[in-house]
Amino acid sequence: MQDHPAHASRAPGGLPAEAPARIRVGTVEDDPETREALARHIYAQPDLVLVLQASRRAEALALLPQQALDVLLVDLGLPDGSGLDVIRAARAQWPGCGVLVSTVFGDEAHVLPAIEAGAMGYLLKDSSAPELAHEIRSVHAGGSPISPMVARKILTRAVERAAPVAAPAAPSSIALSVREREVLQLVSKGFTTEETAAALSISNSTARTFVRRIYAKLQVGTRAEAIHQAHRHGLLRG
């Protein structure tokens, strides 16, 4: 599906001088309807600009180095491979880029691996246009969305590690601060980020950055595990 060549995917009429002021958004999505809907929604927002559109993994990997990105929306189930590779590449190429995984259900089986690969949140595919814009702005501002299911899953990992067992902590476990744990507990009971922030007497954006920090820990855990595995298999020296 090369009906959207790389050059055509550049924002039409987007001048380089305007670019820093607007949030540069990329989408990796194989379904043409969804892709067009996303493009339509983004065009409709004056502060957003669509600078990358890809429908396949290889295409996305090829386009990534050509254009700096602020926010990238990635679908995991691409026809020629996993979107997780795209997420990793995007984070490596543009460390400041906020990646959102695009998912139908927002279930932890899809979201958690994406977060471990470097994503900073998820975007439900049936989101309305305002919700889409809100999530893009939020992730660009340093916040991350979280669902109760994901929050609960992260808590169980942290709880496992907190158990007083002398055995080395599982590689997937993470250490949470008291505040982070409180945030996750409230979210897992169904409270929204706004309600959670109110309950903890913090601002909404602070609550969202807490979530971002928790996600970063998941990535650290994964990275540490990857290095450990590499050492074990003699892939790394020193």
Next chain:
Amino acid sequence: MACCADSASRPRQWWRAAAWALLAVLGLAAPAHAAGADPAPLHLQQARLALEPGAGWDAPAAPPPALLAPDGGTAWDTVALPHARPRSLAAAGDTPDAPPDVAWYRLDLPAGTAGPGPFFYLPRWQTIGSIAVYADDRLVYRSRGSRVWNGFNRPLWLPLTEAAQGPAPRTVLVRMASQRGVGGALSTAWVGSEHALQGRYRLRAWLQSDLVSIASGTFLAIGLFSFAVWCVRRRETLYALFFASAVTHALRTLHFTIGNEPPLLPDALFGWVTVNSLGWWMACVCLFAMRVHGRKLPALERGIVAVVVAMSLATLPGWGLRLETVLPVLYLTDVALAVTVALTGIWASRRGGTRAGLVLSIWFALSVPAGAYDLLLASYRVPIESVYLGPYVSIGLFSIFLVILYQRYVGALRSVETANAQLEVRLAGRERELAASYAQLQALERQRTLDAERQRLMQEMHDGIGSSLISALRMTERGRLQEADMARVLRECIDDLKLSIDSLEHQGTDLLSVLAALRFRLAPRLEAAGLALRWRVVDVPPLAWLDPQSALHILRILQEVLANLLKHSGAHGIEIATGSTADGSVLVWVRDDGTPHRPDGHAPAGHGKGLANVRSRAQALGARCSWSVEEGGNLFELRLPAQGATQPG
């Protein structure tokens, strides 16, 4: 095979060890014997003999003066030592009550031949009666038992002077009082220093009686052990027979081993025991041998026991025949018994191929010549200085017994070990089978769970998304479905799907996680409809029964209730809250500020099908639903039990 070589070589090693041990024991006595070299002891091989008619049983304090006179007064016969006066087997019936035959042996010690403080050593004497020894006119020894219980088999070892360095006497007189007609015998005698003679004395005492008493005591002790074994293992008759053999053997050897002490038994009973114990012992050996070679000869067994019992009963003191008169018959019977036992034992062992039985029987056969020899010795036809052989044969026999029992014991231990090892192997096998069947059960259970889950999903797809899509399709076909309705139907389908997915992912027992999923899925829909949602949940007790299926029931119930509110109540705000009761029930409330619907206890008007769905799901959970009217709105309550329904679903 290794085990056979093992069992064959073991007895050989045992015998070698036993032989060395015996040599070592004898070696203790040998140096003492060789040590007495300095003043050569006097070996008296000649005596003078005189009979004293009319004398009584008791030895006088001093010998009649005539006997000590240098030459006159007494008619002495010069006899060579050892000397025997023959036993007449056909003695008169009243001999026990008749006065004794008293014989005096006079041993002259030429002046200067014995040093000061000499000892008198008499290797053997024998008679049915008593003995007394005088140094010159002083009584230095008299046997204190009875005529039968007289310690005849112990060598005499007497100091001839009162003072340690007193002058040697000129004459030693031996007075032998014997029951009439039974005769008597005296061995050669030794006079010399204690140092020179004690080696000889000790060796003889050891060979003649000490070894026999030690052996017989040892066998008795082992016999008691065997008896204890038999008491708890009644089927192991060998152990009981060993005990019986040891007891009868001890009784049999009693008269060889007693010393100069008062009798424990009346003479008649002692004689009866001494003579008959030989038969008892042989019966025990016979029964033992039969159990070793394993050939059943019940007639022989019964016959031998019958003969032995008959002999014992026939000679019972005060009731049966007089022992003395039937003694030759008894001994001949014993010989016949011994020959029978030995021959049948050898025959059966050869037939059965039992080595142990063969060795046992051949050794037992030795008791026939040994017994004959002992009989000759007892009737003075063999020089009196010889040693009785019967006890030595029986010591050997007991050693064979012990080897047999030892082999059985070790064999039993080994077979227990083998059995244990086999048991462990079988146990491991059973454990493997159990593990396999458990794994099979687990697989079945897993399959069952998967099947149930699949069935549940099918049901959900069919009743939920499936029927929604079908009805949307029908409406589209008839041109009645507007674009907005189409979007609504599809959104409902997606919501249904999302809740199904959430229920699949559900883990744990916390109701709040189920409610959180509900809010996460449905809040956008409520907000889009302009409804404000207040979230008033508090922690509730865990619900052990909250599996994915129950979670989906709860989700669907609340989804239906919320859908109804959206459609019919015209509410602006909704509150969802939780609570719990003292009995552990968990409550979920949905409040709205819409127009009050029908009075308390009745479901609101609307979707009949949807409400029926709510009720059936609640019933499956064992939960209760109720609708009520509150000030300014309505209240729906879902009461979930602490314990799940017996058959959820």
